[in-house]
Amino acid sequence: MKYEKRYDTQRGDSHAMGSEFILELQCISKSYRTPHHRSTPLKNVTANVANGDFIIITGPSGTGKSTLFRLLTRLEEPDEGQILYLGKPLFEWHPPELRQKLHYVFQAPVLFPGTVADNLSYSARLKGNTLQTEEMEDLLRRVALPQNYISRRIEELSGGEKQRVNIARSLSLAPDVLLLDEPTSALDEKSAKHIESEIKAYHEAGHTVLWITHSPEQAKRLGSILWRLKDGLLETELVP
Numbered sequence: 001m002k003y004e005k006r007y008d009t010q011r012g013d014s015h016a017m018g019s020e021f022i023l024e025l026q027c028i029s030k031s032y033r034t035p036h037h038r039s040t041p042l043k044n045v046t047a048n049v050a051n052g053d054f055i056i057i058t059g060p061s062g063t064g065k066s067t068l069f070r071l072l073t074r075l076e077e078p079d080e081g082q083i084l085y086l087g088k089p090l091f092e093w094h095p096p097e098l099r100q101k102l103h104y105v106f107q108a109p110v111l112f113p114g115t116v117a118d119n120l121s122y123s124a125r126l127k128g129n130t131l132q133t134e135e136m137e138d139l140l141r142r143v144a145l146p147q148n149y150i151s152r153r154i155e156e157l158s159g160g161e162k163q164r165v166n167i168a169r170s171l172s173l174a175p176d177v178l179l180l181d182e183p184t185s186a187l188d189e190k191s192a193k194h195i196e197s198e199i200k201a202y203h204e205a206g207h208t209v210l211w212i213t214h215s216p217e218q219a220k221r222l223g224s225i226l227w228r229l230k231d232g233l234l235e236t237e238l239v240p
């Protein structure tokens with residue numbers, strides 16, 4: 001699959017958009033307090049994402065990786081600090097528009113009852129378009145699912161198959177920034193590598209990707225920038 005290249009030069013175009021960075025996290029803090037538990041997954045986190053970056057996010061369980069994605073898509077708000085997308089604070093974006101541009105692929109697939117086709121064409125329908133059968137077949141091929149899965153019912157699929165339908169549906173949205181939360185956690189190694197190469201192609205076409213993983217091997221294969229979250233702090237390093 002060839003993705004249409006969106007930008008001639010990644011960094012150059014982000015400057016052309018009027019902001020040096022596509023995403024800016026400025027002194028972000030987030031705490032949770034329940035009667036039995038208090039945690040502060042993010043403490044004064046500052047980081048920037050340039051247009052076209054491929055960032056791997058890693059860190060022990062419960063250190064705020066998914067929290068970060070929830071803040072980026074305004075499913076939750078930070079207690080302190082602000083996040084800018086294309087130079088504009090997130091609270092100035094209309095959430096549905098924001099979530100099409102900054103798209104969160106949840107770790108547990110969120111699909112509605114019906115067929116694979118119903119789910120794949122959902123985003124197009126929201127925009128008043130229809131998705132042709134060939135386009136759906138192409139989406140399935142991109143996530144290594146057989147084309148006859150178009151008519152399969154969601155409730156008949158395995159966890160890994162649902163995860164792949166979920167990724168295919170997200171790709172059909174062509175978001176500027178793809179936020180992937182352990183997207184291959186339910187997949188065998190061959191399928192996981194297939195997804196990795198599709199997401200790499202998506203990135204090479206000029207999109208920005210943030211990918212949460214617990215696998216050091218996967219991190220090495222994929223990203224050029226590593227964000228490590230621990231004790232509320234974010235360390236950044238370049239992957240050689």
Ligand SMILES: Nc1ncnc2c1ncn2[C@@H]1O[C@H](COP(=O)(O)OP(=O)(O)OP(=O)(O)O)[C@@H](O)[C@H]1O
Pocket residue numbers: 032033034039041059060061062063064065066067068
């Ligand atoms: N709605 C909530 N209410 C209370 N605590 C929460 C809530 N959401 C998250 N937390 C807590 O915040 C911390 C960070 O959670 P988060 O899901 O971001 O971790 P994570 O790094 O993505 O973990 P994992 O690698 O296990 O998926 C955890 O201690 C979690 O218990």
